Amino acid sequence: MPEGHTLHRLAAQINTVFAGHPWRVSSPQGRFSAGAERLDGQVPQHAEAWGKHLFVHLGPAVWQVHLGLYGAFSFRGDADFAAEATIGAPRAAAVTFEPTYDDDGWLIPEPPKGAVRARVSARHGWADLRGPTTCAVLDPTEYQAVIDRLGPDPLRQVMPGQGESGPQLPAQTDAELRATFLHNLSRRRISIAAALMDQAVIAGVGNIYRAESLFLERLDPYTPSNQLDPERAAALWDRLTEQLRDGVDEGRIRTVRTRGPRRHWVYKHQGTPCQRCGAVIEAAELVGRRLYWCPGCQRD
DNA sequence: CATCGATGTTTAA
């Protein structure tokens, strides 16, 4: 699930169902008990995503979640909640039992199943967080330190002269973010494939978007980042922006835009013919992750 | 029922 698109959907979902009202927070599993106590009864004011990080602001405190490889939120609630949560973050569902409510009129949730790191509850429903790599309460200094290490996120751009990209952050346009991306690439000698996985270069790209964007741009994944033609690097940024936006819209990564079951051009298609040139798609290990590409059409 | 692998990152060596 979790490349950047997932976190932006989650932020939107949390804003829809939780923001502006006091919530209840607990840690059924126990590993987030102290943090849950600090958040319990507070008002979540605004959720935002930056790359693969989710931040929920509650006054000066910030709840930070990073899903890592297999973390996930699940949303459940009564019919009102399910109707409201139509964005459909990963694993949204209406409860199947007949809902009952406590003395304050809050839905009584199901007992947690498995290892639930954090449970956040609203009046009509709740969300369970499992398996995150990070779940922490930050003060403003710590929050700043996290975002200082993140490169531009294509999903955080604003129209020129418009809006806000975060509570205390300067809003940047597409052109400004793209320029930062090009600058970051120009300062690294690692391959473009390695650079796309570096969240300080561009935030929100993971292994699937890496493979699929390089394929569509016909880029050799082993080209050194600082030798990439600036125009092709700009086109790569634009391609990733388009792909991430599609991911937000659809709730899943589908880079093959034609109808049919096939979702990816090269990701996990090693050993089969390229749909564009017929060469056999390859896979190789690169800095600890599997890289997929077509040696036929991804060449300089 | 056991094992493996995954859309990720940090830390240690």
Next chain:
DNA sequence: TAAACCTCGATGC
């Protein structure tokens, strides 16, 4: 470079 983190669906026997 490897291990650790810690969850779950897919696969194999």
